[in-house]
Amino acid sequence: MAGSIYSYLANDHRHLEDALQRAIALPGVIDMRAYSEFRGGLLRHIGMEEKILLPAAQAARGGNALPLAAKLRLDHGALAALLVLTPTSSIIAAIRTILAAHNPIEEGPDGVYEQCEHLTAAEADEILVRLRSAPEVKLAAHVDNPVAIQSARQALQRAGYDLKF
Numbered sequence: 125m126a127g128s129i130y131s132y133l134a135n136d137h138r139h140l141e142d143a144l145q146r147a148i149a150l151p152g153v154i155d156m157r158a159y160s161e162f163r164g165g166l167l168r169h170i171g172m173e174e175k176i177l178l179p180a181a182q183a184a185r186g187g188n189a190l191p192l193a194a195k196l197r198l199d200h201g202a203l204a205a206l207l208v209l210t211p212t213s214s215i216i217a218a219i220r221t222i223l224a225a226h227n228p229i230e231e232g233p234d235g236v237y238e239q240c241e242h243l244t245a246a247e248a249d250e251i252l253v254r255l256r257s258a259p260e261v262k263l264a265a266h267v268d269n270p271v272a273i274q275s276a277r278q279a280l281q282r283a284g285y286d287l288k289f
Contacts, residue, residue, distance in 0.1 A: 128252050129177070129244070130237040133169070137227055140165050144220070147211075154211050160263065163207050167261040170200045173230075176254050177240055184243035192229055192236055198283035199226045205279035206289075210266040214289040218280065221287060 143162035147155045173196065182189045199222055206219050230236045244251055280287050 127241040127245075127248060129248055129255065130231075130241050132252060132255055133172070133177070133237055134231050136165070136169050136172075137231065140169060141223075144216070148213075148216060152213075154213075154216070156211075159211050164261050164263050166203060167207060167263075168258055170204060171261065172255050172258045174200060176251060176258065177236075180244045180247065180251050181236075181240045184247075190236060190239060195229065195283075196226070196236065198279075202276075202279040202283040202285060205272075205276040208264075208267050208272050209276060209289075210268050212289065218285070218287040218289050222283070222285060 140162055143158050143165060147158035147162055149155065149158075178190065178193050178196070182193070203219060203222055203226075206215055206222075209215055228235065241248065276289070
């Protein structure tokens with residue numbers, strides 16, 4: 125049975141999926157208000173995992189990171205790099221492809237959320253308070269220069285994705 129940390133983070137995934145779906149609801153049009161909600165929410169979500177959840181699990185494992193932590197961090201880097209760029213249909217397709225592979229690693233049976241829930245059971249209430257208190261991310265303007273584009277391509281490659289945008 126999913127605990128409070130699992131439920132909070134999985135529900136946040138649903139909220140993010142909803143915002144992204146609203147951003148692309150009209151064919152050929154990206155609703156920038158909904159995309160901005162998605163972008164800020166995904167960056168906040170990544171921050172919660174990177175700054176709160178994964179470190180708590182690592183501490184509970186005596187300083188050893190979860191086996192899947194490295195993969196999650198590579199995915200997070202690829203997603204964050206894509207979020208720097210102005211959204212296009214191909215960038216959104218790349219984001220959706222990554223999330224389709226990434227979210228089951230976190231939510232699946234014996235996934236990262238379940239493992240963290242088990243490892244941090246004694247601190248679950250405090251961790252949940254910290255997750256809920258995570259600040260919103262102040263969004264910078266999109267950057268589409270060659271350095272940002274190349275950085276995104278390299279982040280995708282490091283994470284094992286062969287996606288074009």
